[in-house]
Amino acid sequence: MAEHENWRPWPIWSAVWVGALAALAVGLIIGLIGYAVGAHQMSGPRVTTWKNVRLITTIFNVGGAFFAFVVGGWVAARIAGFRRAEPAMLHGGVVWLITVPMLMLFAALGAAGSFGGWYGGLTGSPAWVAQVPAAGGDVAAAVRNTALATVTALLLGLVGSVLGGWMASGEPMSWTYYRRRTLGDVERPRRVA
Amino acid sequence: MSSGRGASHKRRLDMLYVLAWLLGVPLTLIVLLFLIGIGR
Numbered sequence: 312m313a314e315h316e317n318w319r320p321w322p323i324w325s326a327v328w329v330g331a332l333a334a335l336a337v338g339l340i341i342g343l344i345g346y347a348v349g350a351h352q353m354s355g356p357r358v359t360t361w362k363n364v365r366l367i368t369t370i371f372n373v374g375g376a377f378f379a380f381v382v383g384g385w386v387a388a389r390i391a392g393f394r395r396a397e398p399a400m401l402h403g404g405v406v407w408l409i410t411v412p413m414l415m416l417f418a419a420l421g422a423a424g425s426f427g428g429w430y431g432g433l434t435g436s437p438a439w440v441a442q443v444p445a446a447g448g449d450v451a452a453a454v455r456n457t458a459l460a461t462v463t464a465l466l467l468g469l470v471g472s473v474l475g476g477w478m479a480s481g482e483p484m485s486w487t488y489y490r491r492r493t494l495g496d497v498e499r500p501r502r503v504a
Numbered sequence: 505m506s507s508g509r510g511a512s513h514k515r516r517l518d519m520l521y522v523l524a525w526l527l528g529v530p531l532t533l534i535v536l537l538f539l540i541g542i543g544r
Contacts, residue, residue, distance in 0.1 A: 362541055369537050377530045467533065474525050484521040 321398070322405050326390035330406040334383025334472065335413065338375055342426040345371035351428045372429045372460070373467060379426075380407055380468040384475025396482040396489070403476025407469045432461025 345351045350371040384403025393399035417423045418433035477484055482492075 364537075364541055366534075366538060369534055369541075373530045373534050373537070377533075378526075381526065463533075463537075467530075470529060474529065478522055478525075483518045484525050485518075 322402055323387075323391040326387045327402060327405045327409060329390055330383040330385075330387025330402070330472075331409040331413065333386040334379045334406060334410050334468075337382045338379030338426045341371065341375035341379060345375065345427055346425075368428065372427045372464065375427045376429065376464040376467045377471040380410075380471035381475035381478070383407070383410065384472035384477075385479040386475075388476040388479035393476075393480050394482075396477050396480040399476040399480035400473045401476070403472035403474070403479075404469065406476075407472040410468070411465065427464070429460040429464035432458040 342351070345368075348367075348371075350365075350367045380403075383406045384400075387402045387406045388399035391399070391402055393402065414423055414426070414430060415433050417426075418430060421434075423430040423433055474484075482488065
C-alpha cells in the first residue's frame with residue numbers, strides 16, 4: 312500500500328475482529344468434530360509422554376490449530392480488501408494477536424477444551440478456585456508436555472493466520488515473485504484463492 | 505493480464521503454491537511429532 316491516495320487507518324479493526332471470530336468458530340468446529348470422532352479424550356490420562364499421543368489426536372490438534380487461523384487470516388485480509396501480500400499477512404498476524412487473550416479467557420472459564428486438547432497450557436488455576444494441585448514427577452512431566460503442546464498450537468496458529476492473509480492477498484505464494492514485483496513490469500496480482 | 509495458455513498455466517502454478525503451503529505446513533508438523541512420539 313505504497314499509494315498514498317489509498318491510505319486507510321491501519322489496522323482495519325472490523326476486518327480483524329471478524330477474522331478473529333471466524334478463527335474461533337472454525338477452531339471450535341474442528342475441535343468438536345475431533346471429540347465427535349473420538350480423536351480427543353475429555354478426561355483421558357494427562358499427557359506425560361508423547362508416546363501415548365495417538366496419531367488421530369495429533370492430526371486433529373494440528374489441523375484445528377492451523378486451519379482455524381488460516382480461515383481467520385483469510386477472512387480478515389479479504390474483508391480489508393488487500394491486494395498486497397504484506398499488509399494482508401500483517402492483518403493475519405493481528406487476528407492471531409486478538410485471539411490469544413480470547414483463548415486465555417476461554418481457558419480461564421474452562422471452555423478452551425472444546426478447541427482440542429492442546430490449549431490446556433493456557434489454563435492456570437483461577438484465583439477463585441482454592442485448589443492446590445498435587446506435585447510429583449508425573450505432574451511435572453504433564454505440565455511440561457502440556458506447555459509444549461500449547462506453544463506448538465499457538466505458534467502453528469500464527470503461521471496459519473499469516474499464511475491465510477497471504478493467500479487472501481491473491482499474490483503468488485512463491486518467494487521468487489517478490490524479487491521481480493518491484494521491477495514495474497509485473498502484471499496485477501492474480502486472485503488465486 | 506495476458507490471456508491464453510501461459511496465463512492459465514501461471515494460475516495453475518499459483519494454485520499449486522497455495523496448496524503446497526496449506527498442506528505442507530501441517531503435514532510436516534504431524535510427521536515431525538509422529539517421529540518424536542516414536543523416538544521417545
